[in-house]
Amino acid sequence: MPGQLAALLTLLLALGVIGEIGYLVVWRAVREMPALIDQFVATVQGVRDKLQGMAQNSPQLNQLTNSVTHWLQRHRSDAIGLITTGAGYTVEAVTALVLTLFISFFLLYDARRIWGWLLRAFGEPYRTRVDSAGHAAWDAITGYVRGTVAIAAIHAVVIGVALVLLGTPLAGPLAVLVFFGSFVPLAGAVVAGGLAVVATLGTGGWVPALILAGVILGENQLEAHVLQPLIMGHSVRLHPLAIGLTVTAGTLVGGVIGAVVAVPVAAIVYRALPVLTGREEPQTAVSPAAPVPAGPR
Template identity: 40%
Template sequence: MGRFEQARENIRRAYEAGRASVRAARAEQTRRYEETQFEPEEPTAAAIVHNSTTSRDDAEVPGGLRVAAAWSWRLLIVGALAWFVLYGIVMLSTVVIPLIIALLLAALFSPAVSWLRQIGLNRSIATTIVVIAGIALVAGTLTAVISSFVTGLPEVTTNAKEGLREVENWMRHKPLNLTDLQFTKIGDAAQKWFDDNRDAVTTGFISTATTTLHVLAGFFLVLFSLFFLLRDGRQIWRFFVGLMPAATREPLDFAGIAAWHSLVSYVRATIIVAFIDAVGIYIAMVILDVPLKEALAALVFLFSFVPILGATISGTIAVLVALVAKDPLTALILLAAVIGVQQFEGHVLQPLIMGRAVAIHPLAVILAIAGGLVIAGIIGALIAVPMIAMLNTGIRALVARRRAASPEALAEAALPTAT
């Protein structure tokens, strides 16, 4: 052994001897502290080894409290992050909501664009044809609904006047027995309320005009966003995934594709369910000869895009029109038909058409709709459920992917199968 190796060996031995002496001194100090502070027969918390603690003070805290504290600060951070995200969505709602609506429409029209591209059309041309056809379809539907409403409105107005006259005659007789003076007081009270709230009504009209401008701006934003999502949606998604850390790109892409397929399935299934609801209630109104049949059927179709609540609200409106325009018996029969259609939807159509890919618990649906109403009104209720469906599918896809890649799953897959 050379002198250099011998010197290195001596240094190593001296270092190990120093470490051993330090460890012995620490052990002796801990032993003296325990003997002077605690009874020998009772083990101290400081003597207990905790994998999650780094100091004697942490060891004095009960394990359950430490776990609760650890969960608490993590939940506070996640809650604060969620609050900032929701606050940003509310502040940018005039941009975010049209973008989400464009995303839903892109999920609806993307199969048509894919079919046109398969037959040889250019991507831009195929997208333009689909967007123009969609605008024409929406414009034609609105025109038919407005025409039906204008045509049937005089009949409804006449029947409503007759109904009000009957109510007035009923109030003049038993059990109320109201006099002309009392009717005059009721009219004066209504006029006084209108005068007192004239400023609020005027402000409401101004707000409505401002909202109309926002709706027009949102319409053009939806139109342009829809065009580029249909034409360059895959490239936009790849660009977004490329901005993420390298380790998360592949899982994020996997979850995003699964969520997109779930959204496409959800939109298709919702349209089918809404169409069946509208046709069923329309047939009942045709049989009962209820006015504004076409307009009410279109209303049922549109409101059916809001799960659970939408069909209930549109069905209630149809029943009220039947009550005003016809008689209580007709309204009662239509109410039974609406309930029957909704029961058929809830117990047959939803489980059969929606499928397991977008299955969401009814409580989650109600909470999502309520949250959407609070954040963005009717539009928020419309887009809340599909967004929850996408999030649900994406998380499930990530969990399934992680389980499939786990060592236990790989080992199980490698086992020979019995023949």
């Protein structure tokens, strides 16, 4: 297949998959949100009735539960509007999306020549070392993306199955939210799963919510002690402690965005810096500026 056509089809396929997932999540959320709020209100009222018997009809308890119930009922349409407004923000990002697609197309189609053009800025003694460091950095970011997607998929499948078995509404959108939240190592799945726990509490009560919370905490321990060492440790060659400290530092410096980019940046520096400083010998690599040697396929 010609390179231009392959790059174009790759972009269209990726855009179609992401757009379809976003549409399904928003459509399901808008459709099921009223029923979810009604169930949450019923749960709050049921908890109030139980607590009233224990607290002997406390006026403060009645006031608190009435305030929660009235707030949910009053902001029922606002919750739906918030979802549709969030979907509308995607229209405002058309310019950024077009620019991203434009850059991605040329990186997919002509990355070899672009990298070779960048290498021309370095003299001959350093060009090989910079080339090797670039390949090491690319290997690090590739391993990070693959490892993160694998871990996020495991979290989404396990928590999604648990939501379906517990009968929680919006199981699909919540599982997608957990998937994207898992791109923040160690903490993202727990934070995104907290919303699933709240939804389960409002629709199923305390027992299903506690079961789901136990599943999420178990998933977090599985990630910290099994998935991170086996998958991410092998992919980016960083110890789980280093990953945790890096995520913490990135969160303090840049918030959520800092937490997302902290680990890949640390992996790139860890892999590329020794080559640049001469502490490791440059690995033999075919420069993107040079033609690919012919060989058996």
